[in-house]
Each structure stands twice: as C-alpha cells, then as structure tokens.
Amino acid sequence: MLKLNLKIAFRNLLKYKVYTFINILGLSIGMASCILIFVFIQYQLSFDQAYKNKDRILRFGSYWKYNSFVDYSAGAPIPFTAAARLELPELEKIGTITKNGGVIIVKDEQGKEKIKTVKQVYFAEPDILDIFELQWIGAKPGKNFAEPNTVVLSEKMAKEFFGSGENAIGKSFRFWNQMDLKVIGVFKDLPASTTTPLNILISFESSYLRKDKSWDSVSSQNQSFALLKKGSTIAALQSSLDRFNKLHFTDKKMAGNQIIVLQPLTEIHFNNNYGNFADATITKKEIYGLAIIGIFLLITACINFINLATAQSVNRSKEVGVRKVMGSMRKQLVSQFLIETLVITLISLLIACILAELALPVMQNLFKEQVTFSLFGNPVIILFMVVL
Numbered sequence: 227m228l229k230l231n232l233k234i235a236f237r238n239l240l241k242y243k244v245y246t247f248i249n250i251l252g253l254s255i256g257m258a259s260c261i262l263i264f265v266f267i268q269y270q271l272s273f274d275q276a277y278k279n280k281d282r283i284l285r286f287g288s289y290w291k292y293n294s295f296v297d298y299s300a301g302a303p304i305p306f307t308a309a310a311r312l313e314l315p316e317l318e319k320i321g322t323i324t325k326n327g328g329v330i331i332v333k334d335e336q337g338k339e340k341i342k343t344v345k346q347v348y349f350a351e352p353d354i355l356d357i358f359e360l361q362w363i364g365a366k367p368g369k370n371f372a373e374p375n376t377v378v379l380s381e382k383m384a385k386e387f388f389g390s391g392e393n394a395i396g397k398s399f400r401f402w403n404q405m406d407l408k409v410i411g412v413f414k415d416l417p418a419s420t421t422t423p424l425n426i427l428i429s430f431e432s433s434y435l436r437k438d439k440s441w442d443s444v445s446s447q448n449q450s451f452a453l454l455k456k457g458s459t460i461a462a463l464q465s466s467l468d469r470f471n472k473l474h475f476t477d478k479k480m481a482g483n484q485i486i487v488l489q490p491l492t493e494i495h496f497n498n499n500y501g502n503f504a505d506a507t508i509t510k511k512e513i514y515g516l517a518i519i520g521i522f523l524l525i526t527a528c529i530n531f532i533n534l535a536t537a538q539s540v541n542r543s544k545e546v547g548v549r550k551v552m553g554s555m556r557k558q559l560v561s562q563f564l565i566e567t568l569v570i571t572l573i574s575l576l577i578a579c580i581l582a583e584l585a586l587p588v589m590q591n592l593f594k595e596q597v598t599f600s601l602f603g604n605p606v607i608i609l610f611m612v613v614l
Contacts, residue, residue: 245534245538249535249574250570250573250577252527252534253527253574253575254574254578256526257524257578258581260521260523260524260527262586263516264517264520265582265597266593269419270419270495270508272419273495279357279453282455283357283452283453284452285450285452285491285494286310286487287299287500288301288487289486290483290484291483292483299446300449301446301447302449302450304435304440305441306441307322307450310450310470316454317452317463319356319453320357320452320453321350321451322349322351322354322430322448322449323424323449323451325346326447328401329403330344330387330426331401331403332388332400341387345425345426348428348503349435350430352369352429355371357451357452361413362413363412363414371410372431374429375405376407376432377426377427377428377429378412378427379412379426380416380424381413382425395409395410407432422451422503423503441474441475460490470486471485495507496508535567
C-alpha cells in the first residue's frame with residue numbers, strides 16, 4: 227500500500243510541475259534560512275561549554291562608578307591574583323593571563339631562519355593550565371612552567387612551527403627578537419567556540435608585568451581566572467569579594483569608585499560590557515531575536531505551502547470524487563495526501579541542507595565566525611526531521 231501511495235504521489239508531483247516547483251522552492255528557502263539561523267545560534271550557545279569544570283571557572287573584572295556614568299574592564303590589577311590566593315578561601319586555583327603579540331622566529335637545526343611570523347601570545351601563570359584543563363600530548367609540563375623563558379604550544383602551533391606536537395617538545399624559538407623560549411609542553415587545540423583562544427602560552431615569569439604592584443593600573447589585556455572549590459558557592463565567594471573590595475579599594479585618589487567583580491565563565495560570551503580575549507560577544511536578547519526570526523521564516527514558508535495546497539483543492543476534488551466512487555476509504559485518501567506532503571517536505575529539506583551548506587562560507591565571512599554544519603551530525607537537522 228505504501229509503495230502504491232508513493233508511486234501515485236510522484237505521478238501527481240510530476241503532473242503538477244509548476245505547483246511542485248513553487249512549493250519546493252518556497253519550503254527550501256524558508257528551511258535553509260531557518261537552518262542557518264539555528265546553526266548560528268547553536269554555535270553561539272556552545273561557547274565555553276567544552277570545559278569539564280565550566281561551572282566552577284570564573285573571571286574577575288573591574289568596575290568603576292563615577293558621578294555620571296559607569297565603566298567596565300575585563301581586566302583586574304596585576305597584584306589582585308596574589309592577594310586573592312590568600313584572602314579568598316573559596317578559590318581552589320587562580321592565575322593571571324596577559325595577552326600580547328609580536329614577531330616569532332623559528333630556526334632549523336642549522337640555525338637558519340625557517341619561520342618569521344607575527345602571532346598573538348599569552349603570558350600565563352601555572353595555575354591557568356589546570357583551570358582550563360588543557361589536554362596534553364605527552365607529558366604535562368608541571369612545575370617547569372613556573373620558570374622563565376618556557377612556553378607551551380597548542381597542537382596547531384606546534385605543527386606550524388616544528389612539524390608535529392611530539393617534535394616540538396624541547397625545541398626553542400625566539401620572541402620579540404630578545405627572548406629565547408623553550409617548548410616544554412604541547413596541548414590539544416581548544417575548540418573554536420571559546421572566549422580564551424589560547425595557542426601560545428609563555429610563562430608569566432617571562433613578563434615584565436610580574437613586578438607590577440599598582441592596584442589602579444587595569445587593562446583588559448590582563449585578566450584573572452579562577453577555579454571555585456568544590457562545595458563552595460558563588461554567593462559565598464561574592465561575600466568574601468565584597469570584604470576584599472572594602473579592604474583594598476579605599477584610596478580616594480584612585481579614579482572613580484573601583485571594585486573587583488566576578489563573572490562565571492559561561493556568561494562571558496553574552497556580556498558586551500566586559501568583552502573577552504576572543505573579541506566575540508553576543509547578548510541573550512540578540513539570540514532570542516534571531517530565534518524568533520527563524521521561527522517566523524519557517525511559519526511563513528508553511529503558510530505559503532498551505533495556500534498553494536488550498537489553491538490545488540479544486541483540481542484535486544475531482545480525483546477525490548473518482549477515488550471515493552471506486553471504493554477508497556477516507557483513511558486511505560488522508561494517507562495519500564499526507565504522503566504527497568511528506569515527499570515534498572523531504573525533498574525541500576534535502577535541498578535546504580544543500581543551500582545551507584553552500585551559504586555557510588558567506589555567513590562565516592559576514593559574522594567572522596568559524597561556524598560548521600553537518601547534514602547528519604548536526605542535532606538541528608534531526609530536530610527538523612522529527613518536527614516535519
């Protein structure tokens with residue numbers, strides 16, 4: 227019976243070519259637009275979700291309240307990290323990351339310059355390696371990262387500089403044309419959807435900022451991340467932080483009314499006030515707006531489909547009458563029309579997936595995001611299948 231209904235469905239679709247074409251075209255464009263929007267939303271919601279302890283990772287920023295306005299910074303004073311280790315008992319680990327950049331020179335075994343490139347680098351304290359749970363290729367650097375002139379690389383950077391992760395360990399390269407750095411570890415690449423795109427991590431002992439003792443010198447390039455102890459709560463930490471702020475920010479000469487604020491890692495991407503190392507933020511309101519647009523586009527495509535089907539009802543009424551006279555039951559007629567609708571929808575969905583795949587590079591260039599799309603591996607497509 228199913229085979230017969232499918233055969234009749236394809237015959238009817240071929241018979242009414244213009245109707246079929248308009249229906250499939252309208253549904254395909256609507257679905258493709260909806261798929262692109264929800265793939266983009268899924269990508270945005272995936273930021274910083276890959277870390278095992280993501281719910282315990284925090285960032286400390288700075289906030290100033292003036293008479294007429296407020297100001298925000300993702301950075302914290304350099305001395306804050308050392309003081310927080312002693313005065314905030316709810317923290318298991320805390321470390322500073324400083325974003326920088328410069329020329330990197332890699333030489334071959336004969337000492338001849340092989341690679342000369344400009345890269346972003348991060349000076350980081352040893353606790354950062356544990357806070358972000360970096361996965362290591364080979365041995366973990368351990369306490370060696372506390373020594374000056376040491377560096378750890380992502381697998382991508384190791385391959386670019388030295389051919390492979392294993393080959394990179396023990397090798398050296400020059401930074402700023404004045405600092406020779408020894409590679410003591412290689413970690414697996416972090417996902418693209420992260421607010422801390424760490425590729426090159428240099429020991430903080432190699433940075434001149436390690437001696438900075440100024441509490442009113444704040445830059446968004448110098449950020450502090452921490453890992454909350456198991457069993458501790460953000461509310462308890464906030465209470466300790468309030469006492470910390472009253473103790474350390476009493477100097478009336480300092481600009482504004484400065485305090486340290488905390489942010490859960492999973493909220494960083496959705497806050498435009500503070501920003502992040504990846505320079506990628508989007509608010510929850512914007513995500514909700516995109517979701518509403520996607521749903522609206524799909525509803526519009528469905529309404530167009532219904533209108534076309536209603537317009538065809540006059541032509542199909544003769545067919546229905548003849549089939550009833552020949553003994554068809556109501557259930558059989560309903561089944562036939564549903565199968566025709568399913569065929570049109572599945573064809574439209576397949577075309578929509580192809581259109582979405584073709585449009586992805588354009589969307590990536592438009593939003594400067596590395597959004598990926600998989601026809602069978604993406605849950606969004608499975609969701610579409612179930613709904614349709």
